[in-house]
Amino acid sequence: MSKAIRFAPLALLLLVIVALVWRLATPVDTNVHSKLGGRPVPFFTLAAALPTKPTVSSTDLATGQPRLVNIFASWCVPCVSEVKVLQGLKSRGVPIDGIDIRDRPADLTDFLARNGDPYERIGSDPQSQLQIALGSSGVPESFIVDGKGIIRYQHIGAIEASDVPMILTKLEQAK
Amino acid sequence: MNRLPFLLAILLAQPLLADSSLPPAYWANRQLPDPRQEAKAEALMAEVRCLVCQGQSIADSDAELAGDMRDLIRRRIAAGEKPSAIRGWLVQRYGTWISYKPTDEPAAWPLWLAPFGLLLVGLWFVRRRIGQRRRG
Amino acid sequence: MIAEAGLAALWLAAGLAAYQFLLMILALRSNLEVARPMRAVAVVQGGLTLVAFAMLLLVFARSDMSVALVFENSHSAKPFIYKVAGAWGNHEGSMLMWVTILAVAGAFLALFSRRTTERTLIAGLGSQAVLALGFYAFLLFASNPFARLFPAPMDGQGLNPLLQDPGLAFHPPTLYLGYVGLSVAFSLAVGALLTGEVDSRLARAMRPWVLGAWILLTLGITAGSYWAYYELGWGGYWFWDPVENASLMPWLAATALLHSMNVLAARGALKAWTMMLAVIAFSMSMVGTFLVRSGILTSVHAFAIDPQRGTFLLVLLAIYVGAAFTLFALRGASLKEGAPFELVSRESGLVVNNLILSVILGIVFLGTLYPLFVEALSGEKLSVGAPYFNAVAGPLALILAVLVGVGPLLSWRSERRLIFRQLRIPALLGLSALVITMILAPDIHILPRLGFVVAAYLIAAAVLPLVGRNPLRAPLATWGMVLAHLGIAVGLTGMAANAAFSSERLGIAKPGDTLSVGPWLVQLEGVTPTAGKNFTAVEAELRATRGEGAVILNPQTHYYSDPPTETNESAIRTFWNGQLYTVIGKSDASGGWQLRLWWKPFVTLIWAGGALIAMGGALALLGRIWRRRRLSSGEWRRKGYA
Numbered sequence: 001m002s003k004a005i006r007f008a009p010l011a012l013l014l015l016v017i018v019a020l021v022w023r024l025a026t027p028v029d030t031n032v033h034s035k036l037g038g039r040p041v042p043f044f045t046l047a048a049a050l051p052t053k054p055t056v057s058s059t060d061l062a063t064g065q066p067r068l069v070n071i072f073a074s075w076c077v078p079c080v081s082e083v084k085v086l087q088g089l090k091s092r093g094v095p096i097d098g099i100d101i102r103d104r105p106a107d108l109t110d111f112l113a114r115n116g117d118p119y120e121r122i123g124s125d126p127q128s129q130l131q132i133a134l135g136s137s138g139v140p141e142s143f144i145v146d147g148k149g150i151i152r153y154q155h156i157g158a159i160e161a162s163d164v165p166m167i168l169t170k171l172e173q174a175k
Numbered sequence: 176m177n178r179l180p181f182l183l184a185i186l187l188a189q190p191l192l193a194d195s196s197l198p199p200a201y202w203a204n205r206q207l208p209d210p211r212q213e214a215k216a217e218a219l220m221a222e223v224r225c226l227v228c229q230g231q232s233i234a235d236s237d238a239e240l241a242g243d244m245r246d247l248i249r250r251r252i253a254a255g256e257k258p259s260a261i262r263g264w265l266v267q268r269y270g271t272w273i274s275y276k277p278t279d280e281p282a283a284w285p286l287w288l289a290p291f292g293l294l295l296v297g298l299w300f301v302r303r304r305i306g307q308r309r310r311g
Numbered sequence: 312m313i314a315e316a317g318l319a320a321l322w323l324a325a326g327l328a329a330y331q332f333l334l335m336i337l338a339l340r341s342n343l344e345v346a347r348p349m350r351a352v353a354v355v356q357g358g359l360t361l362v363a364f365a366m367l368l369l370v371f372a373r374s375d376m377s378v379a380l381v382f383e384n385s386h387s388a389k390p391f392i393y394k395v396a397g398a399w400g401n402h403e404g405s406m407l408m409w410v411t412i413l414a415v416a417g418a419f420l421a422l423f424s425r426r427t428t429e430r431t432l433i434a435g436l437g438s439q440a441v442l443a444l445g446f447y448a449f450l451l452f453a454s455n456p457f458a459r460l461f462p463a464p465m466d467g468q469g470l471n472p473l474l475q476d477p478g479l480a481f482h483p484p485t486l487y488l489g490y491v492g493l494s495v496a497f498s499l500a501v502g503a504l505l506t507g508e509v510d511s512r513l514a515r516a517m518r519p520w521v522l523g524a525w526i527l528l529t530l531g532i533t534a535g536s537y538w539a540y541y542e543l544g545w546g547g548y549w550f551w552d553p554v555e556n557a558s559l560m561p562w563l564a565a566t567a568l569l570h571s572m573n574v575l576a577a578r579g580a581l582k583a584w585t586m587m588l589a590v591i592a593f594s595m596s597m598v599g600t601f602l603v604r605s606g607i608l609t610s611v612h613a614f615a616i617d618p619q620r621g622t623f624l625l626v627l628l629a630i631y632v633g634a635a636f637t638l639f640a641l642r643g644a645s646l647k648e649g650a651p652f653e654l655v656s657r658e659s660g661l662v663v664n665n666l667i668l669s670v671i672l673g674i675v676f677l678g679t680l681y682p683l684f685v686e687a688l689s690g691e692k693l694s695v696g697a698p699y700f701n702a703v704a705g706p707l708a709l710i711l712a713v714l715v716g717v718g719p720l721l722s723w724r725s726e727r728r729l730i731f732r733q734l735r736i737p738a739l740l741g742l743s744a745l746v747i748t749m750i751l752a753p754d755i756h757i758l759p760r761l762g763f764v765v766a767a768y769l770i771a772a773a774v775l776p777l778v779g780r781n782p783l784r785a786p787l788a789t790w791g792m793v794l795a796h797l798g799i800a801v802g803l804t805g806m807a808a809n810a811a812f813s814s815e816r817l818g819i820a821k822p823g824d825t826l827s828v829g830p831w832l833v834q835l836e837g838v839t840p841t842a843g844k845n846f847t848a849v850e851a852e853l854r855a856t857r858g859e860g861a862v863i864l865n866p867q868t869h870y871y872s873d874p875p876t877e878t879n880e881s882a883i884r885t886f887w888n889g890q891l892y893t894v895i896g897k898s899d900a901s902g903g904w905q906l907r908l909w910w911k912p913f914v915t916l917i918w919a920g921g922a923l924i925a926m927g928g929a930l931a932l933l934g935r936i937w938r939r940r941r942l943s944s945g946e947w948r949r950k951g952y953a
Binding site for chain 2: 900
């Protein structure tokens with residue numbers, strides 16, 4: 001048996017071990033990221049989630065000013081605390097639009113009454129269709145869309161108080 | 176190693192967060208009336224990865240988002256769209272990760288070439304083992 | 312006290328393992344006499360780990376909540392069988408079971424091994440002790456099953472409801488006996504490489520161990536497949552999930568090893584390949600353990616996401632497999648092979664068999680780890696799942712199945728064209744199957760169609776070794792081979808039937824509505840609430856008819872509170888020609904219930920095939936044990952055999 005063949009298994013093992021060591025050192029990122037970063041928001045229109053609030057459509061996201069699009073739901077537990085952070089952002093002049101996933105108007109009204117309402121517009125997405133079209137995979141998530149309607153940043157999970165400076169910077173960069 | 180479906184409970188019951196109170200989408204759990212279209216839809220669903228599960232296709236998942244994706248696929252197939260186009264649309268949004276069948280991009284070529292490669296390497300190994308008996 | 316006794320037993324066992332290793336080193340360097348206590352030490356080590364495992368079972372049986380593991384995985388309201396089985400329904404407990412089997416296997420090796428030379432046996436026992444040592448360390452330092460909790464809570468967090476099933480009592484222990492049983496093959500191979508005694512004697516010594524482990528592995532995988540089938544509620548039986556692949560890879564290696572050993576035993580050839588397969592089989596077991604417990608692969612079967620434990624296991628893996636491969640590389644040159652085989656002979660047939668099994672093993676390994684490699688090199692994430700594995704492994708397995716019909720008909724050293732005449736009838740049957748399926752079922756996919764063709768051919772070809780001779784005088788090992796190969800054909804038929812002829816019906820039904828699936832009409836009579844020992848549920852009453860006679864099925868959905876989860880309990884009825892599989896899902900706002908119905912013709916043949924394969928192995932094992940008894944008792948010598 002030639003030397004090459006005899007040592008081949010060892011060489012293969014080394015390769016595999018290196019790969020496994022790498023994997024242990026860089027933990028798996030279980031979040032699924034949207035691949036639409038840098039691309040325009042797909043064309044969409046949504047029904048209004050509440051009769052008292054205007055709805056969101058893709059044209060509303062290309063108004064010349066960066067906007068924060070927040071994907072949320074009344075049944076989403078982390079969204080409750082996120083709303084407070086969003087209120088903080090709103091008070092700093094950040095325009096926030098909401099996309100309400102799989103929700104009923106009554107539950108949404110309750111949610112906003114209990115936790116506050118930072119949204120300029122709220123669109124209803126009862127079957128996650130827009131969520132899928134955006135490449136989002138859960139609630140809560142947020143997208144920063146610039147003035148031309150290009151998606152510049154995706155934030156997976158609730159925006160926390162510690163994330164606010166970063167969000168503001170990204171909004172600046174999107175101008 | 177153990178084959179106990181430890182985390183399966185979580186995915187079978189609710190997704191990682193709470194469930195919505197709305198019922199599943201219309202076509203999430205109904206079959207298309209045309210059996211050929213339904214077969215195409217089911218074949219595609221078996222290849223699309225569930226976004227909120229621990230490694231399952233949307234065809235066997237109870238998660239809501241999986242149901243909504245099944246609804247999306249069925250409606251589009253019923254409207255006449257080709258499965259490859261729908262898969263491409265999903266890959267545009269989520270990347271190749273979402274397709275359980277490795278696509279035809281260069282990164283996946285080794286996977287499809289592997290069986291032939293391995294067979295050839297194996298045959299080369301055995302070439303000296305099998306042959307006509309040497310004379311003398 | 313009980314827990315501490317268990318822990319103490321574990322420490323003692325670890326100490327004995329270290330001593331055993333020391334004995335081996337001393338004996339191999341100087342004088343074999345030094346290792347006289349070796350057998351006794353191995354047996355005591357096995358006994359101590361059994362004690363430790365028994366202590367764990369005891370604390371679970373008594374629901375001793377002061378033991379952290381019991382608190383995290385059990386509850387006093389659980390049925391007794393799940394209290395006990397729950398001992399291995401978690402990482403630490405199953406790891407202890409792993410180590411117990413490892414040590415007990417070593418003890419059995421010490422007690423029952425006859426055919427190896429003393430030198431090789433000592434080397435093998437030493438190797439087994441080294442294996443055990445690393446895993447003792449893992450248990451004692453990183454996964455202590457006996458850790459206490461102060462103050463002891465009132466009650467536990469409960470066992471995952473999916474595990475509260477008879478499958479838990481059967482499937483993991485059987486599987487582990489198989490995986491870890493392969494360690495004996497690994498140790499004997501390493502021992503033989505150390506002593507340089509790789510020959511047909513070694514193969515005959517290893518054979519019963521590999522057979523035994525392989526039989527249990529086959530049973531364990533088959534049982535796991537059936538458990539997933541009825542538990543998960545979607546009618547699938549194999550998902551190419553990374554953990555399932557981790558169980559398949561040792562099986563593939565062990566199957567190749569089984570056949571390769573026969574060549575080594577009969578002809579003294581294929582030494583290198585046999586040794587490498589023996590090492591790879593258990594290495595795959597260890598890789599599987601690592602994959603499941605390190606959290607690096609996403610899987611429904613994965614245990615804990617614990618990179619620290621993962622690192623420990625990776626280090627063990629690197630040391631053990633690295634050492635074995637290094638030994639192989641250094642000693643490989645001295646493994647002299649004989650003359651080449653005839654082109655058409657049993658040896659060549661077995662070489663090709665090995666080749667194809669190894670290729671399938673390589674494919675499964677590559678497919679499972681490929682996403683990891685790609686992400687490491689380019690950062691891109693891609694998924695490799697069932698569509699890939701089915702497309703690649705399926706055809707390879709079919710080719711192998713065709714060869715399975717040919718191989719047993721070949722004889723050692725040479726065979727000419729006789730076999731092609733013998734295979735006329737099987738070929739004819741295969742052809743008939745092709746024609747029949749093309750006429751009766753023109754729309755089915757090519758792969759299931761080929762599955763039917765190959766299965767029809769193999770059913771006839773597999774029994775050919777028994778044709779033309781007195782079946783009562785044929786050795787039991789031959790019967791075993793025939794049965795196992797028949798099992799392949801049977802399993803293949805089931806898989807093809809499931810793929811080609813399964814009918815699925817998903818729909819929403821209100822009480823009184825009827826849905827049709829295949830030849831059945833299924834009416835939802837009603838849905839009633841019900842409850843069990845630790846859950847509430849809804850139960851549907853389904854009335855299924857096909858022609859005359861009605862069958863009642865009661866699928867349920869269970870709601871548990873500790874932890875809060877929901878499971879589907881499917882209702883399945885088995886008939887001679889298939890299974891009716893029913894599941895009830897959620898209700899919608901208008902009072903309609905989601906129903907999932909399947910009619911799966913001949914699907915039970917899949918697991919019947921697996922059972923037949925295991926039975927064939929058992930017959931072969933029995934045959935060899937009896938044969939050896941009669942040989943050593945001198946009976947056959949007097950009669951002029953051997």
